[in-house]
Amino acid sequence: MSRRESAKAAAPAVTQATLVKKARDRIAYKPADVSPQRRLQRRYTMRLWSVRHARFLEWFYGRFADLFLALHPLWKAIGYARAERPVKFVERQVKGLMFDCRMCGQCVLSSTGMSCPMNCPKQLRNGPCGGVRANGHCEVEPDMPCVWVKAWEGSRLMRAGDAILTVQKPVDQSLRESSAWLRVTALAAQKRETGNGTAA
Numbered sequence: 774m775s776r777r778e779s780a781k782a783a784a785p786a787v788t789q790a791t792l793v794k795k796a797r798d799r800i801a802y803k804p805a806d807v808s809p810q811r812r813l814q815r816r817y818t819m820r821l822w823s824v825r826h827a828r829f830l831e832w833f834y835g836r837f838a839d840l841f842l843a844l845h846p847l848w849k850a851i852g853y854a855r856a857e858r859p860v861k862f863v864e865r866q867v868k869g870l871m872f873d874c875r876m877c878g879q880c881v882l883s884s885t886g887m888s889c890p891m892n893c894p895k896q897l898r899n900g901p902c903g904g905v906r907a908n909g910h911c912e913v914e915p916d917m918p919c920v921w922v923k924a925w926e927g928s929r930l931m932r933a934g935d936a937i938l939t940v941q942k943p944v945d946q947s948l949r950e951s952s953a954w955l956r957v958t959a960l961a962a963q964k965r966e967t968g969n970g971t972a973a
């Protein structure tokens with residue numbers, strides 16, 4: 774092999790990624806100078822915090838649900854249907870930030886260690902699939918910790934953590950984009966009034 778050929782062989786290969794990078798438009802805007810990987814990690818920060826603080830959130834949600842139930846006469850006076858829009862807006866913001874909530878309308882966070890199962894790419898509501906990676910991450914989204922691994926961890930911190938063993942019904946798609954807070958409140962109020970109403 775000539776010296777020229779061996780120098781050529783030693784040079785690093787130009788990959789497709791390098792070509793794409795070079796061809797990219799050079800503009801002033803940079804997305805906070807953060808790598809895509811770092812952005813993904815940031816996306817999970819809050820939901821992982823919520824799982825780590827599942828015990829506190831369980832306690833807090835109990836007080837919050839009591840308050841909402843105490844406000845039942847107000848919701849009734851306004852009309853649940855009319856209250857839905859502003860309450861849903863707040864619910865979406867709060868739960869979106871803390872749990873990456875997808876507004877399924879039938880919240881099971883109290884039974885899943887404060888880890889929202891709707892973030893599972895397969896939207897499994899009763900435990901993980903068989904594809905959890907050895908590092909506890911999702912097989913579909915390798916950067917994402919499996920929501921069911923996190924659910925189990927969170928449930929172990931909660932007083933009523935064994936609720937995770939309760940088999941959940943399939944998702945009722947007709948409840949999507951509705952307020953779980955108001956629905957649970959209305960059902961609890963009905964139960965309180967009749968003494969035997971059906972629960973969520």
Ligand code: SF4
Nearest residue numbers: 874875876877880889
């Ligand atoms: S279970 Fe449903 S309502 Fe609860 S956080 Fe997840 S998507 Fe939102």
